[in-house]
Amino acid sequence: MRWCLTAVLFVALICSVRPDEEFPEPSLRIMAKSTVYNVGEIKGIFCKGQNLVEPIHWYSPSGKLIEERSTKNNRVFVERKIEDNGILVPLIIHKIKISDGGNWTCKSGNLSEVREIIVGEKVKLSDTNVTLEGEEGKSVKLSCEANGYPAPVVVWYKDKQQIREKDEPKKYSIKPDNTLEIKKLNHADVGLYVCKVRQKALSHYTEKTVHLSVQHKPILYNSDTQMIYTNQKYKTEEVYAILNDTKNVTCSAIANPAPTYRWYRRQNGFDGDPITDPDTVVTSEDGTNSVLILRIRDDSYYGEYRCAANNSKGMESIIFHVNPGSKPEPPDFVSLAGANTTALTFNVTCSTCIFATGEEVSPDPKNLTVIGYILQLAPAKAGYPVDWDGAPEYRVDVEEANNTLFTVGPLSNGTVYHVRVRTRNAAGNSEWLEVADAKTTDDAIRLTATIALVIVTILVQLY
Numbered sequence: 001m002r003w004c005l006t007a008v009l010f011v012a013l014i015c016s017v018r019p020d021e022e023f024p025e026p027s028l029r030i031m032a033k034s035t036v037y038n039v040g041e042i043k044g045i046f047c048k049g050q051n052l053v054e055p056i057h058w059y060s061p062s063g064k065l066i067e068e069r070s071t072k073n074n075r076v077f078v079e080r081k082i083e084d085n086g087i088l089v090p091l092i093i094h095k096i097k098i099s100d101g102g103n104w105t106c107k108s109g110n111l112s113e114v115r116e117i118i119v120g121e122k123v124k125l126s127d128t129n130v131t132l133e134g135e136e137g138k139s140v141k142l143s144c145e146a147n148g149y150p151a152p153v154v155v156w157y158k159d160k161q162q163i164r165e166k167d168e169p170k171k172y173s174i175k176p177d178n179t180l181e182i183k184k185l186n187h188a189d190v191g192l193y194v195c196k197v198r199q200k201a202l203s204h205y206t207e208k209t210v211h212l213s214v215q216h217k218p219i220l221y222n223s224d225t226q227m228i229y230t231n232q233k234y235k236t237e238e239v240y241a242i243l244n245d246t247k248n249v250t251c252s253a254i255a256n257p258a259p260t261y262r263w264y265r266r267q268n269g270f271d272g273d274p275i276t277d278p279d280t281v282v283t284s285e286d287g288t289n290s291v292l293i294l295r296i297r298d299d300s301y302y303g304e305y306r307c308a309a310n311n312s313k314g315m316e317s318i319i320f321h322v323n324p325g326s327k328p329e330p331p332d333f334v335s336l337a338g339a340n341t342t343a344l345t346f347n348v349t350c351s352t353c354i355f356a357t358g359e360e361v362s363p364d365p366k367n368l369t370v371i372g373y374i375l376q377l378a379p380a381k382a383g384y385p386v387d388w389d390g391a392p393e394y395r396v397d398v399e400e401a402n403n404t405l406f407t408v409g410p411l412s413n414g415t416v417y418h419v420r421v422r423t424r425n426a427a428g429n430s431e432w433l434e435v436a437d438a439k440t441t442d443d444a445i446r447l448t449a450t451i452a453l454v455i456v457t458i459l460v461q462l463y
């Protein structure tokens with residue numbers, strides 16, 4: 001029975017193989033890697049036939065038979081090539097047009113294959129990096145001529161955030177031609193605008209960047225709090241200064257063009273002569289601020305000082321009331337509370353200091369609240385005195401009177417630091433309190449295993 005089945009299979013095998021050798025299967029295939037083309041290109045799309053009886057013909061999307069090249073027909077035509085293993089009929093299209101897009105058919109007898117050709121026009125932006133200056137209160141239009149086919153998706157971004165007209169219709173308007181209009185310009189509109197253009201069908205992406213600046217008159221702000229002084233007519237700021245100390249009064253402005261600053265000592269409500277002594281007035285080169293360095297030698301230095309910042313767009317001024325303020329008490333106890341490879345944490349307490357409680361805003365000038373500490377860390381060098389000059393200072397703020405832990409860093413690993421700490425209030429700083437040396441841990445790998453040991457060691461050294 002088994003040999004009988006084998007014989008049947010053998011015969012079936014022969015029967016299924018033989019006809020192929022004598023009458024090979026006809027086939028037809030369009031050979032095209034990609035069928036997305038850019039307008040204006042020259043394209044050849046090959047149709048390959050094997051064992052065909054009838055000739056190969058190409059038909060356009062509208063069903064028109066494509067002829068061979070002639071003087072009349074020289075943009076879209078076919079060629080005929082015989083190869084060892086069949087016939088190749090390339091369809092050649094010169095200066096391909098958007099209207100050439102569609103389903104093209106290669107046909108031989110009743111065999112055929114259809115390929116969809118997409119002809120697109122990639123968006124080419126002419127200026128991709130533009131600088132523009134707008135004027136305060138006016139509007140400005142940023143163009144993005146994204147002409148292409150299929151129609152691209154165009155999205156505007158400001159400083160990496162997408163602009164949505166419907167979220168801020170009073171500020172932005174995006175026109176049908178993708179122009180972005182920014183209305184009522186102010187300093188906050190300064191920034192980097194990017195028009196991102198995408199044509200998914202063509203796998204094409206391009207973008208244009210616009211650097212927008214806005215000319216506006218100076219806007220004064222408090223450089224400590226970064227708060228802009230509200231738009232009142234007379235801007236004032238209370239400042240406290242310690243007798244026999246130096247006080248820096250800083251006048252900061254956002255302005256374009258960069259402003260010029262002038263300082264005046266005011267007596268009885270009037271400006272005196274401008275203060276121009278370069279040892280007293282130091283204005284930053286970029287015009288972002290001007291510092292009045294007051295050396296409070298006696299009570300006569302207290303009083304009013306006016307800072308005026310002006311540029312071609314206008315002038316703003318602020319009056320600083322310089323009041324006597326108390327020097328804060330230094331901290332009375334500082335200990336190392338934690339260390340790792342890059343940071344040290346200190347427990348700083350000041351039992352004689354007064355801390356702000358809740359929303360208390362107006363301090364008693366004789367008794368100003370402590371706003372924070374300054375920690376200074378100088379790397380220890382054996383055999384050398386401590387080099388405090390140029391040692392980095394870390395300013396920390398007291399957020400809650402009961403939180404006395406402050407972390408400073410980044411620091412070097414495995415390094416011993418000399419440490420000193422002083423208290424800050426609105427008028428100035430206390431004397432320094434020098435504390436025990438502190439050491440960062442050696443390296444990250446041993447950290448977890450040895451952190452407890454290191455802290456214990458340092459604490460032992462401290463006591």
Ligand SMILES: *[C@@H]1O[C@H](CO)[C@@H](O)[C@H](O)[C@H]1NC(C)=O
Pocket residue numbers: 101102103116
């Ligand atoms: C081409 O043919 C495909 C499949 O039949 C169809 O989905 C497509 O819409 C056709 N394209 C055009 C431009 O007619």
Ligand SMILES: *[C@@H]1O[C@H](CO)[C@@H](O)[C@H](O)[C@H]1NC(C)=O
Pocket residue numbers: 053109110111
């Ligand atoms: C296609 O045509 C061939 C002869 O040219 C014929 O033998 C075959 O049966 C046809 N096939 C179909 C699917 O019509």
Ligand SMILES: *[C@@H]1O[C@H](CO)[C@@H](O)[C@H](O)[C@H]1NC(C)=O
Pocket residue numbers: 129130131211
């Ligand atoms: C674009 O222009 C700005 C200013 O004109 C220039 O600083 C920047 O390098 C330019 N960026 C590129 C990518 O060309």
Ligand SMILES: *[C@@H]1O[C@H](CO)[C@@H](O)[C@H](O)[C@H]1NC(C)=O
Pocket residue numbers: 243244
């Ligand atoms: C300020 O300095 C002067 C002279 O240097 C001194 O007489 C005076 O006591 C000092 N005042 C204070 C409050 O430190």
Ligand SMILES: *[C@@H]1O[C@H](CO)[C@@H](O)[C@H](O)[C@H]1NC(C)=O
Pocket residue numbers: 246248282291293
């Ligand atoms: C005061 O300002 C001057 C000039 O900007 C600066 O060199 C100095 O370090 C400042 N002093 C203090 C105590 O901030």
Ligand SMILES: *[C@@H]1O[C@H](CO)[C@@H](O)[C@H](O)[C@H]1NC(C)=O
Pocket residue numbers: 260310311314315
């Ligand atoms: C601003 O100051 C400059 C000189 O620093 C002066 O020439 C100009 O007139 C001033 N402008 C205004 C509006 O005050």
Ligand SMILES: *[C@@H]1O[C@H](CO)[C@@H](O)[C@H](O)[C@H]1NC(C)=O
Pocket residue numbers: 339340341342343407444
């Ligand atoms: C060290 O401690 C500081 C503060 O606790 C932390 O921010 C930092 O990530 C730590 N560094 C390492 C290397 O663990």
Ligand SMILES: *[C@@H]1O[C@H](CO)[C@@H](O)[C@H](O)[C@H]1NC(C)=O
Pocket residue numbers: 333337347348349404405
């Ligand atoms: C900080 O030091 C004070 C005074 O020695 C102590 O009472 C307090 O518990 C310490 N705080 C922490 C978090 O170690």
Ligand SMILES: *[C@@H]1O[C@H](CO)[C@@H](O)[C@H](O)[C@H]1NC(C)=O
Pocket residue numbers: 354366367
């Ligand atoms: C400062 O305030 C604290 C607590 O409010 C008080 O104990 C202290 O006597 C005051 N010091 C002065 C100089 O007014």
Ligand SMILES: *[C@@H]1O[C@H](CO)[C@@H](O)[C@H](O)[C@H]1NC(C)=O
Pocket residue numbers: 400402403
């Ligand atoms: C510190 O005090 C504030 C209220 O003043 C409280 O909400 C907070 O829980 C306290 N924190 C600690 C660590 O005791």
Ligand SMILES: *[C@@H]1O[C@H](CO)[C@@H](O)[C@H](O)[C@H]1NC(C)=O
Pocket residue numbers: 413414415441442443444
């Ligand atoms: C500091 O860290 C680096 C790499 O993390 C290590 O090579 C070096 O030995 C460490 N230095 C000390 C003193 O632990």
